[in-house]
Amino acid sequence: MRWFPRREPMAGDPLAADRAAMVERQLRRRGIIDARVLAAMGAVPRERFVPIGLRSHAYDDAALPIAGGQAISQPYIVAWMTELLQVLPGGIVLEVGTGSGYQAAVLATIGARVRSIERLPELAAAARERLAGLGLGDLVEVIVADGSLGDPGTAPHARVIVTAGAPTVPAPLLDQLAEGGRLVVPVGPANAQELILVTRTLGRLTETPVGGCAFVPLIGVAGFRPGEDGPV
Ligand code: SAH
Secondary structure, three states: OOOOOOOOOOOOOOOOHHHHHHHHHHHHOOOOOOOHHHHHHOOOOOOHOOOOOHHHHOOOOOEEEEEOEEEEEOHHHHHHHHHHHHOOOOOOEEEEEEOOOOHHHHHOOOOOEEEEEOOOOHHHHHHHHHHOOOOOOOOOEEEOOOHHOOOOOOOOOOEEEEEEEEOOHHHHHHOOEEEEEEEEEEEOOOEEEEEEEEEEEEEEEEEEEEEEEOEEOOEEOOOOOOOOOOOO
């Protein structure tokens, strides 16, 4: 069955047409096919995750700055990473780099329960508040910690998404990846990484580069040192 974006403007949702156009032009036309991902991207109000002054740009084909010198990813990248993750209905996802909370909201909207780690307490607090305001507070738990170390207490993890660029695939995340698990992580210098899909099958890890991307740096024990690469 084909899914058609809603075209008529919705009362109380002045950006509905922009959101639908983003799904059609930036996602579907570029090859995103997972219906659950397309539906979630068409449902989550990205304007709630960007600074107020940038709301009219919420559906631009671009990453946008958020507080703390960080960034909310380009919609296409969010959709692509979500599709690569192949989230199981009701499955649990570990996210490293909560940022605005937008990626977590998309994951929760496709039916995942998300444990999201953010190193900057003020971003974590703002994301928590936003997610609660959208009724997603029960599905997303935001934790302040160094996510480059993964989350040993809840390991092994079936699905892990890292939304900050790491110098190498963080070893703790490989150690904590469950059998049959999938880890998506950008690797490379600030603002020019390769997205790597790591799978564990019959105990063996396979790393597959899937394309280029640009994220702010992952800063932590198994990431960059503060000040070593990009904004801190
Ligand atoms: N997924 C986010 C975008 C993340 S931007 C969104 O949808 O908006 C990357 C985030 O990773 C930033 O907020 C940054 O503070 C955070 N970060 C960087 N290093 C981290 C680490 N070691 N642990 C947890 N979060 C980290």
